[in-house]
Amino acid sequence: MEERLIKELKTIVGNEWVQTEKEDLICFGYDATPGFFNLPDAIVQPANAEEISQILKLANREKIPVYTRGSGTNLSAGTVPMAGGIVMFTVRMNKILEVDPVDRIAIVEPAVIVQELNVAVEKFGLIYPPDPGTVTTASIGGTVAENSGGLRGLKYGVTKHYVTGLQAVLADGQIVEFGGRTVHSPGYDMAMLFTGSEGTLGVVTKIIVRLVPAPAHRKSMMAVFDDLNDAGKSIADIISHNIIPATLEIMDNYTIRTVESFAKLGLPVDAEAIILAEVDGDYDTVEQDALKMEKVLRDNHGEVKVAKSAKERDQVWAARRAALPSLAKLRPSTFCEDATVPRSKVPDMLRAVTDIAKKYNVQVGTFGHAGDGNLHPTIVTDLRDKEEMQRVYQAMEEIFLTALKLGGTLSGEHGIGLGKLKYMPNQFGEVGMTVMRSIKHALDPNNILNPGKLLGEAQGH
Ligand SMILES: Cc1cc2nc3c(=O)[nH]c(=O)nc-3n(C[C@H](O)[C@H](O)[C@H](O)COP(=O)(O)OP(=O)(O)OC[C@H]3O[C@@H](n4cnc5c(N)ncnc54)[C@H](O)[C@@H]3O)c2cc1C
Incomplete structure (x- = not known):
């Protein structure tokens, strides 16, 4: 990028908020997605929407690519500056502007971390439900742009169910606001259009989100299965019994063995699958639903262990949280996909992934949000091994196309970016x-x- 443009950027945000040194650029050349890297020309850290507006006016005039970046934890190369240009790093815009327990909303700047919002609303007895695995690191701006989901997606939905309004800066620098403090808004749902737009339509600079009351009671359980089909069928049966768990997760044998070998949680390493589930809500409903769910799991030949204390409950979820980090330790490169199918097709998808792994001789561990059909077939491999990578890409293609054939979608929550x-x-x-x-x-x-x-x-x- 020409020196005059760097100077102009520095005039907008101040010298210290523009980086062009190679060691800085390298840090912003990649994100959590394996296999994609390219250096930007400059990293710019604006303080507010007005500065972003001026930066975008400059970029639009000079036709310079702009890649907005929150925490860089996305899994679809969404922040990788493939054509160089500017990385718009939102990290300074990290204020919780308002929490209103009567309107039950919060207004935040984009770089607020999801967990920070939850901590801030806890004293009002409220929660912000979207909870990606990266809840302690992902920015709310990033989760809005990716329409992120998480462990509680089955009952509570995903980010788009919570965004009621936002402010964005358009490519030509105009600042615009859509939606507001109520769920009602006439006309095209523009806030929703920006939610899931992966940084392609504007830079989101302020977000209004809906909050909900924190559940009074929670109950978790783990069910162990010798047969993957039984595990898959119990997911469908739980839902058809009108139980909506907050969380309904699955781990296959490969994932169980890997988690156990790294985390030593006492998991049954011979099991074909385990299901981890949690119901939440008021005390009586939770107790009733937990009993019903336990019966469904047992009727499907699951060996059920109900967590009797907060400590046991934490152990159940420690196993699930360890899934991706444990798999990621196996080989140098980890591709965590999120091809999603209607929940009735979860058994078919699990079988298909196992067959595809065998066919292409690749290592795949599958876990994920089984209750909403959002599975994470995770391929562990080595990007440097060209022959193996060819098989990995063929396996991934077959996984995506199988999900579509089963009536599903390419992405349940990680976005499209470049990979898909x-x-x-x-x-x-x-x-x-x-x-x-x-x-x-x-x-x-x-x-x-x-x-x-x-x-x-x-x-x-
Ligand atoms: C271990 C691990 C577990 C994960 N678990 C989950 C999970 O359970 N559920 C889930 O949904 N995802 C999950 N993810 C993916 C990732 O955490 C989410 O996509 C997250 O929302 C990204 O937030 P971020 O702040 O890191 O965004 P970034 O990675 O910085 O950006 C993501 C995208 O949003 C755009 N963007 C960022 N900020 C803005 C803005 N202000 N305006 C406009 N566009 C913007 C970027 O250009 C990019 O396209 C996981 C990732 C990892 C590494």
Whole structure:
């Protein structure tokens, strides 16, 4: 990037908030996604929407790519500056602006960490439910842009169910607000359009989220299965008995063995699968639902252990939280996918993933949010082994296409970014792609915002 433009950026945000040294640029050349890296030309850390507006006016005038970055924990290369240009690092915009227990909303800047919001609303007896595995590190701006889910998604939904309004800076620098403090808003649901837009439509600078009362009581259990099909069937049976657990997770044998070998939690290493579940709500309903759920799991040949204390409950969830970190320790590179199917198809998807792993001779551990069909087949591999990587990419392709064939979707929560881009027309068709590219083109005609991500280039205009 030309020196005059760096100077201009420094004039907007101040010298200390623009980095161009190679060692700084390297840190922003990648995110949590394996296999993608490219150096930006500059990292800019704005303090507010007005500064972002000026930066985007400059970038739009000069046609410089801009990649907005929260905490960089996404798994779809969403923040990797593939075409160089500016990384817009939001980290300074980290204030909780308001918590209103009557309107039951919070207004936050984008770099507030999800857990920080939960801590701030706890004293009002409220929670902000979307809880990705990265709840202690992910920024709310990043979770809005990815429409993140999490362990409680089955009962509580995902980020889009909580965003009631937002402020964004458009590619041409205009600042716009959509939605508000109520769930009602006429016209196109523009706040929703920005939720899940993966940094391609604007930079989100303020977010209004809905809060809900914290559950009074929780009960967790673990069920051990000798047969993957029984585990899959019990997921469908729990839901068809009208029990909506807050969390309903699965781990396959490969994941169980890996977690046990690293975390030593006493997991049954011969089990084909374990299901981890939690119900929450008022005391009586929780106790009744827990009994019903226990029966369904036993009827499907599960060996059930109900957590009798907070400590035992924490152990159940420690096993689940250890899944990805344990798998990630096995090999140098970890691809955690999130192809999602209707929950009735979870057994089919689990079987398909096992067959695909065998077919391509790749190491896959599957765990994830089984209750909403959002499985995480996780391939552990080594990016440096070209022959193995070819098999890994073939296996991934077959996993994505199988999810679509089963009536599912390419991504349950990690977004599309770059990794799944080429399968987008399989899910949306050419007309769907054209409609979405038209929206992108209308809001970002010079294609400066996260170019090439989610939709590929904004072609045809
Ligand atoms: C171990 C692990 C576990 C995970 N578990 C889950 C899980 O359970 N559920 C889940 O959904 N995800 C999960 N993720 C993925 C990731 O944590 C989420 O996608 C998270 O929301 C990303 O937040 P971030 O602040 O790191 O965003 P970043 O990675 O910085 O950015 C993500 C995307 O949002 C865009 N963006 C960021 N901020 C803004 C903004 N202010 N305005 C516009 N666009 C913006 C970026 O350009 C990028 O496209 C996991 C990741 C890891 C590594």
